[in-house]
Amino acid sequence: MSDAAFLPGASGGATRPGGGGGGQEHAVGHVRAFLRLVVIEHSVFALPFAYIAALAGSFAASGSVHWxxxxxxxxxMVAARTFAMAANRIIDRAIDARNPRTAGRELVTGAVSVRTAVVGSVVALGVFLAAAATLSxxxxxxxxIAVAPLVIYPYAKRFTDFPHAVLGIVQAAAPxxxxxxxxDHWSWAAFVLGLAVGAWIGGFDLIYACQDAEIDRRIGVRSVPARFGIRGALLGSTVTHVVTFALFVAYGLMENNGAWWWAGLAVTAxxxxYEHVIVSPKDLSRVNRAFLTANGFVGIALFAFALADLISRGLSA
Structure with missing residues (x-):
């Protein structure tokens, strides 16, 4: 069970003996390996919804983008997610080593040392706090309040059958x-959007976790698929995504969104x-397609429609 798709590990970037640029190449190799460790490209899942909220807030406050x-x-956002993923990989490295699907992750294979991961996570946390302080x-x-759940989440699979809900809470904080x-003030509309994002990501984590149902039972990792079976997890994911869609509708009504937003919701539906049709209890071979393709598309597409809607209602640069 995981919050991000597994990508095979690769070289940590060893230097060539005697090379004049060996030290620099070694450092670059460590950075690349760390970025693979945290699967930096998966920032695409939550970042579009942070942008939707930020742009909607800018529109409500002044009618223009606060660049x-x-x-x-x-x-x-990127720093917080990097910290979260690094912490997740550090905390879960013993579990990852016992799961054939995750045994190739960088901390397990040694492509990234625990020290490098810890340093990277501390740097990412520092960048996040600095950005937060600069904002206000x-x-x-x-x-x-945002950081605490990021650390709690990796431990959730050790004490609850519903770690996916904890992941949802983590992701809800972004919008x-x-x-x-x-x-600089609270918004109930942003709260509803956050709930929608949390339900969306928790729902597709239920699908993703189905790959590990059997091994999770064997090694004592707790999850919905391990406790209730794959069929139960997929049903739970369907229900969760219906709730997600209802929350997107509620957000649109609260913000008086226009035609572009509703067109985006049609595409999202x-x-x-598609995501739920291509995965079944008897065929999990297309889980990665549902996880990467369908969910990556949802985030980017809905952001594009939300941006078009805000521009059509007067958002200016």
Whole structure:
């Protein structure tokens, strides 16, 4: 069970003896290996929804994009996710070593040392806190509330059958935090959007976790598929994504969104349907297609429609 698709490990970037640029190549190799460790490209899943909230907040506050704040939100989001993934990999490295699907991860194979992962996670946390402080004192004050679930999540599979719900709570913070970052105040609409994102990601984590149902039972990792079976997990994912869609509708109504937003939800509904059609209890061979393709598409497509909607209603650069 995992919050991100497994990518095979690779070389840690050893230097060539006697090479003049060996030290630099070694450092670059460590950085590349660390970025593989945290699967940096998967920031695409939550970042679009942070942008939706940030741009909607900017529109509500002044009618124009707050570019500096948007840049800081990007830095904070990527840094927070990098910290979370590094912490996850460090905490779970013994479990990963016992699962054939994850036994090739960088901390298991040694492509990345625990020391490098710890240093990388500390740097990422520092960047996140610095970005939060630059945004506002309120953002900095709320930062620990965002960080705590990031550390709790890897342990969730040890004490609850519903670690996917904890992951959802983690991801729900992105739109809420992004709205506060650009407006400096609370928004119930952003809260609803956060719930939608949390339900969306928790729902597709239920699908992804089905791959590990048998091995999780064997090694004592707790999850919905391990406890209730693959059929139960897929049913739970379907219900969760129906709730997700209802929350997207509620957000659109609360923000008085226009035709572009509703067109985006139609596309999202089609993507959700596709995701649930291609995976079944008897055939999990297309889980990665559902995880990577369908969910990556949902985030990017809905952001594009949300942006078009905001522009059509007067958002200016």
């Amino acid at each position: 500096a704040d948007l840049g800081l939100v990007t830095i904070a 004192w309120l953002c900095l004050a709320l930062a620990p 809420i935090g992004a709205w506060i970052a650009v407006t 089609a993507a959700f349907s």
